[in-house]
Amino acid sequence: MLEFENLRFRYPETERVLTFNGEVGAGQCLAVTGPSGCGKSTLLNLVAGFLNAESGTLRWQEQDLQPLPPWERPVTSVFQEGNLFDHLSVQDNLGLGIHPGLKLSRADNAAVAAMLDKVGLHGMARRHPTELSGGQRQRVAVARALLRGTPLLLLDEPFTGLDPDTRQILRQLIRDQREQGAVIVLVSHDASDVESLADRHLVLTA
Numbered sequence: 001m002l003e004f005e006n007l008r009f010r011y012p013e014t015e016r017v018l019t020f021n022g023e024v025g026a027g028q029c030l031a032v033t034g035p036s037g038c039g040k041s042t043l044l045n046l047v048a049g050f051l052n053a054e055s056g057t058l059r060w061q062e063q064d065l066q067p068l069p070p071w072e073r074p075v076t077s078v079f080q081e082g083n084l085f086d087h088l089s090v091q092d093n094l095g096l097g098i099h100p101g102l103k104l105s106r107a108d109n110a111a112v113a114a115m116l117d118k119v120g121l122h123g124m125a126r127r128h129p130t131e132l133s134g135g136q137r138q139r140v141a142v143a144r145a146l147l148r149g150t151p152l153l154l155l156d157e158p159f160t161g162l163d164p165d166t167r168q169i170l171r172q173l174i175r176d177q178r179e180q181g182a183v184i185v186l187v188s189h190d191a192s193d194v195e196s197l198a199d200r201h202l203v204l205t206a
């Protein structure tokens, strides 16, 4: 279970103070919605460890996450930009989800190939991200996150720019992950994403 209670963050430049409360259990998806600027991305950054709260609690399986640096948290994030490595092929970008040094076994390579098939990028393994459309890059980013298999997945508008078929495919992959016990935190402006994926809903106000 992921829990955050009175988790407070202040951007020093603007003195804007944001406070978050919520929880989400294993195998559940928490949708976070609200108007632009209400703090949705800030919450994801606090959970991922890219920002540090000034007070409050943030727990995963009853363990305090706040002392842990981002790389020691059981978290994978997919942010709007996707964060792909342009100098690596699609295959290697996915492989990084399994092993940061790209030391992949035969089974790992098979898992990468199967994931490429699932997200409809069969035949594009050798391309580089700059040779893909925005929607294809987004599929690679989500696929890499799913391959990492961390128990906590943070998704910030993961379906932006995707056609309806691809959106359906990715939603199903996320549902599969949830059914395997992962906790998903999903930021989306799209009511149908919330409707189709969320077990819980946190509405933030500006």
Ligand SMILES: Nc1ncnc2c1ncn2[C@@H]1O[C@H](COP(=O)(O)OP(=O)(O)OP(=O)(O)O)[C@@H](O)[C@H]1O
Pocket (backbone or CB within 6 Å): 011, 012, 013, 014, 016, 034, 035, 036, 037, 038, 039, 040, 041, 042, 043
């Ligand atoms: N680096 C920053 N420095 C100062 N203020 C910031 C910074 N990043 C965000 N903010 C402010 O903090 C508030 C929350 O921003 P955040 O990006 O979390 O909102 P959001 O709900 O994700 O917005 P959107 O839906 O537009 O992406 C906003 O008022 C924003 O202007």
